[in-house]
Amino acid sequence: GEDVEQSLFLSVREGDSSVINCTYTDSSSTYLYWYKQEPGAGLQLLTYIFSNMDMKQDQRLTVLLNKKDKHLSLRIADTQTGDSAIYFCAERDRDSSYKLIFGSGTRLLVRP
């Protein structure tokens, strides 16, 4: 079945760039997503990318998609302490138009 993998933890200094990586197995995924979960909160949709795109930029966020390697990354420029959260990568299930398969989440810690 489909699988989505992420590294568990990333620590960066405030002002630096953060890069969170994700690999997936389903080559027929149509959409890939990044969600943010702050402590005690639900999931916030940050951005998503269609599978025929290589890159998408939205203010401080840049998503890169390498379909050949099935690799997705989220770059956060000028990382702030408010960016500290868990970031989930998700892909849309190939057999269901709407089911999302989530990775285990990457905990980002931004040090002052």
Next chain:
Amino acid sequence: SAVISQKPSRDICQRGTSLTIQCQVDSQVTMMFWYRQQPGQSLTLIATANQGSEATYESGFVIDKFPISRPNLTFSTLTVSNMSPEDSSIYLCSVGDGGETQYFGPGTRLLVL
């Protein structure tokens, strides 16, 4: 994006009891889903709530344990029945408009003692 609310936001329950979680959306949506997030884990889809018909459950989840209602296009409930400590999780409602995006509610944090 839709504004989604869930009630209760958190609860502590005794084993053997049941809890019903409500999800309310501020606009009509095509799709409503229920996910579970076990402590320190990722999200797993429990079921798709279908308006006017029985929910569609994912492998490993059954209607007797997680009955779901969806009486209209803006509201759904999930009941966690005959709870055990293993049911301690965050339960999240999500909605989709039939397009590419899916939005999540704030979640219900459940602790079963």
